Amino acid sequence: MVKRKMKWSMVLLLALTLVSSACSGGGNTPEPSGNNAGEEQTNAGSGSGDNKEPVTIEFMGHGNPTEKSIFEKLIASFEDKYPNVTVKYTSVPPGEYAQKMKTLIASGKAPDVFYVGSAEFYRFAEAGTLLNIQPYLDQTSLFNPDNVWKQAMDRYRYDGSKIGSGDSYGLPKDVGPWAMVYNKDLFDKAGVPVPSAKAGEWTWNDMLDAAKKLTSDENGDGKPEVYGVGAYSLESAVWGNGGEFIDYAAGEVKVDQPEFYEAMQFVADLNLVHKVSPDQEAEQAMNAYTRFLNGQLAMFAMGPWDQPGFWELPFGWDIAAWPASPNTGKTATWLGSMGFGISAKSKHPQEAFDLAAFLSLDADGQRENFTLGQAVPNLIDMANGEFLEMDKSPANRQVFLDIIQDYGRPDIPYGSKDTQWIDTFWQNASKVWTGEMTAKDWTAQMKPQMQELYDKNNK
Structure with a gap:
């Protein structure tokens, strides 16, 4: 999946340059290959394969050391199930992955x-x-379309001209609901009611009121030791307020609309006006993620992949729905996803598919994945059953599923071939975060630049 997004820190989204290969994505459909492909597919996941020729395949991903450790365990389980296949696994730092690929x-x-x-x-x-x-x-018998999140499968469909429909060219590694996480101990200490897990019950106003009570400057130096909220999701604010970054169907950038710039100003004012969120200087000294781990931030953001690290925290925590816009009463947040692609030039496409399917669709693989804290299961029955019944935090696990099913939205680059138009937005947004320009004036200035970049590289 797409990992942590620190929009407040203006992290530049790295775009992987298009490299053309010989065949067209909308061209001839390859047939399953390999020894007894049809039989092997029918029995996928059975563990049969003792008498097959040894095969070595390469698998490359990225992530932090925790994710690497989890995938090493998953790959070992795959190799137990498919004893003729050896997987050469490489995990590279996220910042190096695009250039490496x-x-x-x-x-x-x-x-x-x-x-x-x-x-x-x-x-x-x-x-x-x-x-x-x-x-x-x-x-394959592993795939039941009624038991895999459609929101995840559709991310990896391509019909020759657009994504979201047509044949599958990948399998979901995960589907990543971006929830609001809060430090229960800080809420209890301040005597503040915790935020609601139900979408729409807690608004921006409720969040701001709580954040003011949770922000603490005990030594009076003007630099709080504890902040109420950090790295607030701009996407959540914009979408909840009825705004859009872009209308992909029309190909129109929408950042200059009132619904957008009012939401952006609200996020900026969490620091500029209300002082309940770290400014850029404080963020550079200690990012919001570290601040939350240190118990110095009451409300933040997390995806399911954060669970292993959060399980070790010395304080209580849980997740809630993102606050709703008081203007619309609606809640929204982004629903990330990372997929497993298979090279069209693979010499072992069957075994490569078996690995991707084990990691994405196999019940054993999915069970091991979610119990290790890597993701919400791709299998719906498992997500609604064993995943919700886990005895580890967060207690409000249903929030993850609510985001997937009800109010999660694909991240902004989804639907773009080239991301320069949105990259330039994040690169220059500091003018709003620092108060140099209002969100209204800045978005009016940025709209033509963004539109030109989108039209040039995506139409």
């Missing part, structure tokens, strides 16, 4: 299986870099 694809040495997400998927599918796995899905 670009180099490998250009040299014809792409891994058999690799992470792909957001705009990367669009480019890779269009360029023919990804294998059309629909024939494999049609034959």
Whole structure:
């Protein structure tokens, strides 16, 4: 999945450059290959394979040391189930992944299986870099379309001209609901009621009132030791307020609309006016993630992949729905996802699909994945059953599922072949965060630049 997004810190989203390959994403559909492909697909997940020729495949992903450790365990389980297959696993730092993939694809040495997400998927599918796995899905007993989140599967469909429909060119590694996490101990100490887990019951006004009571400057130096809220999600504010970054259907950037700039100003004013959120200087000294781990931030954001680290925290915590806009009464947040792509040039497409399917669809793989704290299960019955019944935090696990089913939205780069238009937004947003310009004036200035970049590279 797309990992942590620190918009308040203006982290530049790295865009992976399109590298064309010989075949077109909308061209001929490859057929399953490998020894006894049809039989192997029908029995996928059975563990049969003792008499097959040894095969080695390469798998490359990215993530922190916790994610690497989790995937090492998952791969070991896969190799137990498919004893003829050896997986050469490489995990690279997230900041190096885009360039590494670009180099490998250009040299014809792409891994058999690799992470792909957001705009990367669009480019890779269009360029023919990804294998059309629909024939494999049609034959495997692992895939029940009624038991896998449609919101996740549709991220990796491509019909030759757009994403979201057509054949599958990838499988979801995960679907990542971005929830609001809070420090229960700080709320209890301040005597503040905790935020609601139900969407729409807690508004921006409720959040701001709580944040004021939770912000603490005990030594009076003007620099709070504890802040009420940090790295507040601009997407959540904009979408909840009825705004949009872009209308993909019309190809129109929408940041200059009142619903957008009013929401952006609200986020900026959490620091500029209300002083309940770290300013950029404080954020650079200690980012919001570290501040939350240190018990110095009452409300933050988390995805399911954060659970292993949060399980070790010395204070109580739980998750809630993002606050609703008081103007609309609606709640929204982003629903990230990372996928498993298979190289169209893989010499072992069957075994590569088996690995991707084990990591994405196999019940054993999914169970191990969620119990290790990596993700919400892709399998709906498991998510509604075993996942909700876990005896580990967060207690309000249903919030993750509510986001997936009800009010989660794809992240902004979804639907773009090139992300320069949104990259330039985040690169220059400091003018609003620091108070140099109002959100209204800045978005009016930015709209033409963003529109020009979008039209140039995406139409």
